[in-house]
Amino acid sequence: MAGPLYTTDPSGAIHALALDGLSVLFHAPSGMTHIVASPAPEILAALRQGPADATELLRRLGAHFDVEGDEAEGAIHARLDELEAAGLVSRAA
Amino acid sequence: MSGSDYNKDGGEAAEGGGFVPSRRTVLVLGAAAASTVITVRPALAQTAGSVLNCEIPVPGPHAGGNYIAPDGNLVAPGTPGAAPPMARALRGEEARQLLRGQTPPGVAPQSAQAYANYIRRLQSGMSGFTCYASLQMPR
Numbered sequence: 001m002a003g004p005l006y007t008t009d010p011s012g013a014i015h016a017l018a019l020d021g022l023s024v025l026f027h028a029p030s031g032m033t034h035i036v037a038s039p040a041p042e043i044l045a046a047l048r049q050g051p052a053d054a055t056e057l058l059r060r061l062g063a064h065f066d067v068e069g070d071e072a073e074g075a076i077h078a079r080l081d082e083l084e085a086a087g088l089v090s091r092a093a
Numbered sequence: 094m095s096g097s098d099y100n101k102d103g104g105e106a107a108e109g110g111g112f113v114p115s116r117r118t119v120l121v122l123g124a125a126a127a128s129t130v131i132t133v134r135p136a137l138a139q140t141a142g143s144v145l146n147c148e149i150p151v152p153g154p155h156a157g158g159n160y161i162a163p164d165g166n167l168v169a170p171g172t173p174g175a176a177p178p179m180a181r182a183l184r185g186e187e188a189r190q191l192l193r194g195q196t197p198p199g200v201a202p203q204s205a206q207a208y209a210n211y212i213r214r215l216q217s218g219m220s221g222f223t224c225y226a227s228l229q230m231p232r
Contacts, residue, residue, distance in 0.1 A: 039120050039127040075122035079129060086130045092180035 149221030165210025
């Protein structure tokens, strides 16, 4: 395994509402509300299975989706970085 | 926005924001530079910020030039033991520090108590009262 492991909060900590292609997430621990687009909800769902690095995350997503993107590895890192900045994802200790 | 089509194709929004499609769909990860997260600042946070940036003139315009006695009352300019008027208004955060017994930067330590007591004596209608009242509200 290469790269940092990422994790997210338990399902009860994030309340989600799907809105016509966008999702509104209320993160209870921080009290912050986020508007997210795909693939953010899917990444959070995949991380809920347990901590994962980017490679493992792509594998989990690939089990349910046809993942598109010429540079999937770079894109998934970018998505994880912004989810981490928003406080929805953190690095596993 | 393209992606998993989880809404249209019978996917489900699982508790906690997990989205799992009911059938295999395409997931577009997007370009590295494209952002997919917008954080909405809660109204409470904005309120907190505005409170800390509100201003309290010490003393108010009605008493310009007056000194402030240690008990917070206004006294004649030059009264021994009284604090001179502040050259600028106190920001909410500075007022909060004074009320806690601290001395914010730019405030003479020997004048801090007089300024704090002046703020405590503010009444409705006086300049800075709304700011002082806001500082008392629980957040």
